[in-house]
Structures are given as C-alpha cells and as structure tokens.
Amino acid sequence: MSQTSKIIDLPKIKDDRGNLTYIESFHLPFTIKRVFWTYDVPGGETRGGHAYKSQEEFIIALSGSFDVVITDVNKELHRFSLKRSYYGLYLPPLTWRHMENFSTNSLGLHLSSSLYTESDYIRDFEKFKIGKK
Numbered sequence: 542m543s544q545t546s547k548i549i550d551l552p553k554i555k556d557d558r559g560n561l562t563y564i565e566s567f568h569l570p571f572t573i574k575r576v577f578w579t580y581d582v583p584g585g586e587t588r589g590g591h592a593y594k595s596q597e598e599f600i601i602a603l604s605g606s607f608d609v610v611i612t613d614v615n616k617e618l619h620r621f622s623l624k625r626s627y628y629g630l631y632l633p634p635l636t637w638r639h640m641e642n643f644s645t646n647s648l649g650l651h652l653s654s655s656l657y658t659e660s661d662y663i664r665d666f667e668k669f670k671i672g673k674k
Contacts, residue, residue, distance in 0.1 A: 544570065544633035546611055546619065549599070553627040562627045564652070570631065571597040571654035578603075579640070579649040588649075589639035592663040597654040600640075601629035605647030612637040616670060623649070637669050 551568060554561040566572065579588050589609075600609060606624035613619065614635045621630050622642075629650075632638060640649065655661065663669050 544597075544631075546613060546621075546630065546632050546636055548621065548628050549631050550628045551601075560627070569599055569652065571599075573652045574655050575653040575657060577651050577653075579651070580647070582607075582640075582643040582647065584643070584645075586643070587639050587641045588643075590664070590666075592637040592669050593634050594661050594663060595634050595655065596658075596661050597634060598632045598638075599629050599652040600632070601626060601650045601652075603648040603650050605644035606642075607640050607644065607647050607649060608642040609638055609640050612666075612669070635663075635669075637663075637666060 549568065551562050551564060582588060600623065602623035603626050606622065609621045609623060609630050609632075611619050611621070611632065614633075623630060629652075
C-alpha cells in the first residue's frame with residue numbers, strides 16, 4: 542500500500558501565556574533520524590527540487606509561511622501552503638517537491654526518516670517522471 546502526502550495536525554496546547562505544540566514518535570509514520578531547517582531564503586527563491594527514493598519527510602513552517610509544491614507517484618501536482626506551526630506536511634518516498642513563496646523570516650523545519658545519503662536523491666525531474674531512479 543503506497544502512502545500519500547497529507548497534512549498532519551499536531552497537538553496544540555492553548556495557554557494565555559503562549560501556545561505549545563510538540564511531536565512525539567506516534568505522530569509520524571516514521572522514526573526521526575535527521576532534522577534540518579531552512580531559513581533566510583531570499584525573496585523569489587525556491588528550495589528543494591528533488592525526490593527521495595526511500596526517505597520520508599515531515600515539513601513544518603515554524604515561523605512565517607511557504608508553499609510546498611509536489612508531484613506525487615501518480616504524477617499529480619499538488620500545492621500545500623504551510624503557515625502555522627501546529628501542523629505539517631508528510632511526504633512519502635518518491636514525491637517530487639520544491640518550496641516557494643517564502644514569507645520574510647520564514648523558518649521551515651524538516652524531519653527525515655534517514656540520515657543524509659546523496660544516493661537516495663532523485664534530482665532530475667524528467668527521470669522522476671518516467672520512473673527512473
């Protein structure tokens with residue numbers, strides 16, 4: 542059964558002093574092995590532009606906003622606007638993604654199911670579209 546990209550809501554504990562959101566292992570369909578973040582993205586720039594062969598990813602806009610544009614395994618195009626820190630976008634393997642439309646001071650948190658391995662990346666969109674790894 543193939544998984545699909547989807548928004549996953551995270552717990553939001555409301556408090557007059559400020560809200561709190563957290564992630565525990567059962568919130569995601571994978572174990573977190575790597576964490577990285579994107580920030581200081583100049584206006585008009587894009588990030589990403591690749592797919593992973595086996596890695597899963599969860600992306601959260603901790604601050605500001607940005608769009609994640611994906612092409613899924615069925616070659617269908619979808620756009621997700623991330624703008625709140627209490628939900629994120631789950632991306633299964635073989636999902637082409639790029640991020641665009643970054644607001645000023647946006648901060649994107651990326652949680653990955655594996656350590657960085659260059660050989661897991663598909664960086665050629667034409668090869669991705671025809672199913673070549």
